[in-house]
Amino acid sequence: MSTKMHPILKPAQAMVLAAGLGKRMRPMTDKMPKPLVPVAGKPMLDHVLDRLGDAGFDRVVVNNHYLGEMISAHVAKRDFPLVVNSAEAELLETGGGVQNALPLLDDTAILVANADMYWTEGREPLFERMMDAFDAEHMDALLAIVPVEGAFGYDGAGDFFWQVDGRLKRRGSAPRAPYVFTGIQILNPRLFEGLLPGNFSLNVIYDRALESGRCYGLVHDGRWFHIGTPDALADAERTLAGQ
Template identity: 70%
Template sequence: MTGTPKSAQAMVLAAGLGKRMRPITDNMPKPLVPVAGKPMLDHVLDKLAASGFDQAVVNCHYLGQMIVDHVATRAAPMVITSPEADLLETGGGVKKALPMLDRDAILIANADVFWTEGRDALFDRMISAFDPDHMDALLAIHPVADGYGYDGAGDFFWQVDGRLKRRGEAASAPYFFTGVQVLSPRLFENTPDGAFSLNVIYDKALACGRCYGLVHDGGYFHIGTPEAVSESEPVIAKALEIERSKQATSGGK
């Protein structure tokens, strides 16, 4: 590629420590743990490529050079790495990468999540649904009842107008956050320097009624431990078979 690369439209968060995935992550960062035949990070990057993203930022910290080396030869999307000498958490990691990212809206996905597509690709749906006139944040959410391996109490209530409300003091909420989102960079104004969580960003958007949700209509797999990897493999294989069948029937769309 010649000339100065344009700003990336997407970012993949790959700097976590992966402690729950030990001992696999003793010698490998969690985003490179293989699931369904390839590293989780590659599943996300391949989905970005399929949705037309030609460039993405990937941050890294724990065993970060392995991630830098792994993505070095990718062309679709071309990857710009954002190494973190000190772990900056999700919010700090995105803020550090802002100079490399689009000024209007950024699609962000965790590197260690796995999902199968619904009727349309999740990234396509997110980009189409994001309305900067009314939204500062659009979070992809999934029904708690249908999340394979998810055993939490849920994160959000999805209101009739599409806005999100946190679970708060409620015993449970019907939807959990998938780790896929579109954010306005202006949310990072007046945020802390150094490490902080993206929850700071969500709270800003929620407070002004500009945090919306989009319900993912495909499969979602929570893979947090070595046991979950092996237990989920046959279920994922079946889900991918169904996904490929649907794509073939619809002409690849």
């Protein structure tokens, strides 16, 4: 159990997305779900759960699908935080996965994080910064972003422009955008209202928040590692070892 418990400054519960197939990480993921692939000495999923515990979350929902029994068995061995499994008989993608778990979550705000990534903290822990910054009066979504230039292992064209008032704008038809989404966010569950259950991306949710002018960004001031392939994992490990 963490000995450093930070108060939760905004009403929120947490969910970790751990149901993906991890196809690009093969052959490592032929017999292991990607969230259990170790980085910096422990599975990526444990890094996320440990940081949620440090931020004050004592109960976290984790979804699973591909090799889901391994996810369930792994989190059952943990002492803290308490993990509630949300098993998916069929892969629901990110949006469908969160929607499926809503009955297990808070109805005010949900912190959602991907289980298959790694980051280092900046001046303050990222989860605490996110909770401090989330303003339910003006925001329906707050996405943690990083500059494309500093995103380790990322070679895409970027996802968002970060505007002067903190709102996000999609890259759209622009050749490049300066920021990439980290996979960490706080969402208002009302963004899911009226959506039929099923398989869909969280991009549907972001579009709703963007259209209403209630989608904001927070720039992470630590390092973020995009670990999509075994080669990228090896590069990340070498970089972290040299820090």
